[in-house]
Amino acid sequence: MADLKTAPNIAAPDDFYADLLAAHEGLTKAESDAFNARLILILSNHVGDREILRAALAAAAAPKK
């Protein structure tokens, strides 16, 4: 299992969260969807490591009911 960080790792989490929402401010649903997709691709490339990306995809999946 790759080393996907699941412990808190973002300094000033409230500020980051506000930045994330601010980036979507004024966007339509379609524009927000496109923004999110670009963001995911940018962050994924930054991570690069396929093991970690696989672990992140698994972590993002909704838990089975």
Next chain:
Amino acid sequence: MDQTVETGGRKIFETPLYPYGRTPDQEPGANAHHPVVIVGAGPIGLAAAIDLAQMDVPVVVLDDNDKVSWGSRAICFAKRPLEILDRLGCGDPMVDKGVVWNVGKVFFDERQVYDFNLLPEKGHKRPAFINLQQYYFEQYLVERAFELQRQGKPIELRGGNKVVSVTEKGDGVALSVDTPDGPYTMSADWLIACDGAGSPIRAMMGLDFVGRVFEDNFLIADVVMDADFPTERWFWFDPPFNRGQSALLHKQPDGVWRIDLQLGWNIDKDEEKKPENVIPRLKAMLGDDVKFELEWVSIYTFQCRRMEKFRHGHVLFAGDAAHQVSPFGARGANSGLQDTDNLCWKLKLVMDGLAPDSLLETYDVERIHGADENILNSSRSTDFITPKSEISRIFRDAALDLSERFDFARPLVNSGRLSVPCVYDGSPLNGPDGLAGGPARTRPGAPCPDAPLGDAYLLDRLGDEFQLLAIDADVPDSVEDCGIAASALRISSADDPTGDLAARYLGDATSAVYLLRPDQHVAARWTDYDEAAVKAALRTATGRA
């Protein structure tokens, strides 16, 4: 087809090249029997026939038609098939006529997002790709078949011979054939079915052909124009002239351009094919002032599928009959040529009684591996080009948007991954990899990469038989095991001052001995010659281990 334009005389694809002629097989009571019958004189059937005839295996090729492919279809041929064609003695006319290209441009919406250069690796005789109309491709194969015939090789092309029934008998095949003079029957030890994606033989034998249909239609048009578009591959996603869909422009010889326009699923094919509907679409794409003539128009739905097995007793399927891919990535004819490259030497050994029948099972193993790789790649390209859900379109557009500003996104853009040959990793024919520090690209199972040898090339000296390639190593002139011989080819890394040979075949090693198959794939390799090890690998590579 009424769209076809006369550009001075008859087009090659309107000219019968091997017209029907009555043969003695058709006389009553002839009971004709042939060692190998090939059904289909498309690119794959012709390649198989040439390969076998070069090895003096008598072949009869039956085709219900007598001309080359109607219109162009395949246009893009990769390096590996060109190398195979060199082995078959007809690489030169293809490459001389073909258009070499390296630059591609990708457009999204109204703008160009990036361009790329294939930057082909140096030190290969053949370019990464050529563009050539399928009808020329087939014409040169037919000419090569006739050349072999003149040299006395046992190859016969029978046009106007339509195969209407095939029965696998356990020790051979019985078939009946319809001709303008009526039907006749014959039998064969082996039948190679190269009868295309719609393979009637597959249907006659009740065999499966499963996979995915892509719910989309593509208008494929070849136009003749004097335009100064550069020799590049241009691909559009969602352009203004074909909203929500894709488009492709690619150059072929003789001022012929290939245009692909995605049309979507719910269309009236017959309407869309009419010149009065096609021409405005092309004008919107090319601009009003560009003069062009339509050479050929067709509408395709693409599929990715394969047979579960390519070998059914004495019937062997190859090319589109065995597997079909969408054309993004130019894999159809390219992979079909790798089928016959793989099959013919095995069939010859089995026919000569030098290898067991089970050697043919490895044709299935190795080429199904290849087909799966091609299907995976073409399915992925098709999924990128024609997104099947809202979210896949969102990601697709995100990748395209980002590709304009960031290099990282360009490898995600998939307008077709161009065909590369597969490595037969895990094949039962592979022997040991005993070359410590040897390059991964020449591991057992891999196709030999070309390399310069002085002012010649390595691949021109390989193939058609087993060989022992010795690089700065001592080997005997020939090594033999139960009638199968491998002859020596001794070279030195000093023969290639560019260092490509050493980089591709030695890596960190200072010497190497390679056992190579007749299809130019690596069977096994070592640092030095060891007779027992080479003989064992020769047995493994011929299914006798």
